Amino acid sequence: MIQSQTLSASGGLRGEITVPGDKSISHRSIMLGSLAEGKTRIQGFLEGEDNLSTLKAFQSMGVEITRLGEGILEIQGRGLHGLREPADVLDCGNSGTTMRLMTGLLSAQRFFSVLTGDQYLRRRPMKRVVEPLSRMGARIWGRDGGERAPLAINGGPLRGIEYRSAIASAQVKSALLLAGLYAEGETRVYEPHLSRDHSERMLGFFGAELQTFDGGVSIKPLPRLAGREVQVPGDISSAAFFLVAALITPGSELLVRNVGINPTRSGIIEILRQMGGDLQLHDERTLSGEPVADILVRGSTLRGIEIGGDLVPRAIDEFPVISVAAALAEGVTVIRDAQELRVKETDRIAAMVSELGALGARVEALEDGMRIEGVAALKGGRVKSHGDHRIAMSMAVAALRATGEVTIDDTACTATSFPNFWQLLAQVKG
Numbered sequence: 001m002i003q004s005q006t007l008s009a010s011g012g013l014r015g016e017i018t019v020p021g022d023k024s025i026s027h028r029s030i031m032l033g034s035l036a037e038g039k040t041r042i043q044g045f046l047e048g049e050d051n052l053s054t055l056k057a058f059q060s061m062g063v064e065i066t067r068l069g070e071g072i073l074e075i076q077g078r079g080l081h082g083l084r085e086p087a088d089v090l091d092c093g094n095s096g097t098t099m100r101l102m103t104g105l106l107s108a109q110r111f112f113s114v115l116t117g118d119q120y121l122r123r124r125p126m127k128r129v130v131e132p133l134s135r136m137g138a139r140i141w142g143r144d145g146g147e148r149a150p151l152a153i154n155g156g157p158l159r160g161i162e163y164r165s166a167i168a169s170a171q172v173k174s175a176l177l178l179a180g181l182y183a184e185g186e187t188r189v190y191e192p193h194l195s196r197d198h199s200e201r202m203l204g205f206f207g208a209e210l211q212t213f214d215g216g217v218s219i220k221p222l223p224r225l226a227g228r229e230v231q232v233p234g235d236i237s238s239a240a241f242f243l244v245a246a247l248i249t250p251g252s253e254l255l256v257r258n259v260g261i262n263p264t265r266s267g268i269i270e271i272l273r274q275m276g277g278d279l280q281l282h283d284e285r286t287l288s289g290e291p292v293a294d295i296l297v298r299g300s301t302l303r304g305i306e307i308g309g310d311l312v313p314r315a316i317d318e319f320p321v322i323s324v325a326a327a328l329a330e331g332v333t334v335i336r337d338a339q340e341l342r343v344k345e346t347d348r349i350a351a352m353v354s355e356l357g358a359l360g361a362r363v364e365a366l367e368d369g370m371r372i373e374g375v376a377a378l379k380g381g382r383v384k385s386h387g388d389h390r391i392a393m394s395m396a397v398a399a400l401r402a403t404g405e406v407t408i409d410d411t412a413c414t415a416t417s418f419p420n421f422w423q424l425l426a427q428v429k430g
């Protein structure tokens with residue numbers, strides 16, 4: 001067990017905070033900055049462990065990346081064909097985005113590489129990228145017939161394919177788009193619901209030839225990408241913990257500044273508003289092709305709702321904390337179509353049912369979601385993170401409405417996406 005945190009209930013949360021940079025956009029900025037020609041400067045880069053795994057992987061492939069200050073990086077791009085064979089295995093840590101996107105990119109490089117990760121990542125499914133990439137001509141080997149990392153990749157020439165993904169996954173889509181940058185002909189990816197589109201936006205921003213259409217996206221190979229200035233907005237998935245924390249603690253009034261509100265990510269705002277949450281967007285603007293706003297949130301009485309369909313991919317990382325809001329709402333919340341939660345950093349359905357249940361919440365697992373009956377307050381107790389950053393932070397939010405102390409075990413994992421979470425929480429608790 002690595003670190004634990006003990007928290008107690010809180011009165012209203014007050015003040016103004018800025019959450020760290022968006023994790024998905026930070027990954028993509030390193031990748032495209034490395035593949036571009038010329039300099040890329042990134043501001044607002046999330047210096048969490050997941051993104052540092054991506055950064056180190058590109059350094060191991062010969063890319064010069066300099067840290068100029070907190071969250072400010074300068075990359076000397078090596079061009080689309082300038083990466084070098086890494087001398088050792090690339091360690092993706094806990095980061096599924098690093099592993100899956102890099103599998104796409106490395107499939108097209110004319111060298112050999114191996115990707116591994118921590119005990120959680122080595123359990124997660126990889127065939128979802130290995131299978132379509134193999135159809136493009138990629139040569140990838142992995143444990144369990146290519147389903148689990150470590151993955152060994154013998155990069156080489158690829159051909160464009162048309163792929164209909166059975167799941168709405170930005171990681172699958174992005175792996176294929178990165179491979180498609182190099183493939184012969186066009187690569188087309190269809191998905192059942194639109195997943196986050198940061199890759200499409202950033203590829204376009206760096207000059208790629210990309211077309212989005214109803215139900216999918218296509219890309220054509222091109223000779224070069226051009227280095228850019230990238231400003232990374234605050235991560236709405238990190239803001240989500242504070243949005244729910246403020247909503248469930250009466251008397252709260254909290255301003256979360258500079259949050260990315262890309263429509264493919266902002267499902268949490270819609271869901272919390274449907275539950276009766278008082279959330280207002282201020283100063284809406286665009287940063288490097290991504291919409292951003294300040295979010296003002298006030299303590300609210302929440303009610304249960306039904307969540308499913310295309311709202312699910314737009315809030316996929318927020319279900320642990322949504323389940324906390326639901327556990328304290330009036331009435332019943334039913335979450336469906338969210339079977340992907342079973343293959344995240346941990347099985348997030350099982351984890352939230354067990355940990356919220358330990359604090360007296362009425363939560364039941366469904367195969368593809370949860371059924372949650374709200375209660376007036378939770379009780380104190382000891383819970384665990386399952387090594388999953390979002391479970392740890394969701395349980396910290398739950399503790400704000402518990403009648404006794406809550407101890408959360410194994411909390412070091414929050415550093416993967418939100419290194420200063422505990423300090424910020426202490427700050428708004430006052």
Ligand code: S3P
Nearest residue numbers: 024097168169170171172316317
């Ligand atoms: C991500 C995509 C999502 C999300 C993950 C980050 C990305 O995963 O859950 O945290 O940056 O592309 P899936 O593509 O597996 O849905």
